[in-house]
Amino acid sequence: MDLKNLYREVILDHNKHPRNFGTLAPPAQIAQGHNPLCGDQLIVSIHRVGDTVTDVRFEGSGCAISTASASLMTEAIKGKRVAEIEELMHRVHALLTTVGGQSDGLGKLAALSGVAEYPARVKCATLAWHTLAQALKGANTTVVTE
Ligand code: ZN
Numbered sequence: 001m002d003l004k005n006l007y008r009e010v011i012l013d014h015n016k017h018p019r020n021f022g023t024l025a026p027p028a029q030i031a032q033g034h035n036p037l038c039g040d041q042l043i044v045s046i047h048r049v050g051d052t053v054t055d056v057r058f059e060g061s062g063c064a065i066s067t068a069s070a071s072l073m074t075e076a077i078k079g080k081r082v083a084e085i086e087e088l089m090h091r092v093h094a095l096l097t098t099v100g101g102q103s104d105g106l107g108k109l110a111a112l113s114g115v116a117e118y119p120a121r122v123k124c125a126t127l128a129w130h131t132l133a134q135a136l137k138g139a140n141t142t143v144v145t146e
Helices: 003-016 064-077 082-097 107-117 119-137
Strands: 029-035 040-049 052-061 142-144
Touching: 003 064, 003 107, 029 119, 040 064, 040 119, 052 064, 052 082, 052 119, 064 082, 064 107, 064 119, 082 107, 082 119, 107 119, 119 142
Parallel strands: 029 142
Antiparallel strands: 029 040, 040 052
């Protein structure tokens, strides 16, 4: 199995069996995201204790890329400190917007590396991360990608 097939398998698996699906009970920090280009809708909720995101869930409806990106994101950030998550956000954003971008050290998130070749799908993949950024701010808001 070559790398592209492996990445496709990861995306399909996370789309079919999303990890950490659902919404956390109060006092969760919750944000909604909407990508009108594709129709993707997400709700990301986190529990934050001090500087650490102790739990995270997402739910919503969208295409395979948006669902897989959100699912992979929840696995990647759970238990991490906010500063680490912000660093990860920058690296993932670079990966999603740079063809042939650097995926070393990103673990399973490397499966999203092919997205950069499809500009129309980039917003599908970044939606979860924009929504997470809003949830981290603690304001219950909706973010719409333009
Ligand atoms: Zn989409």
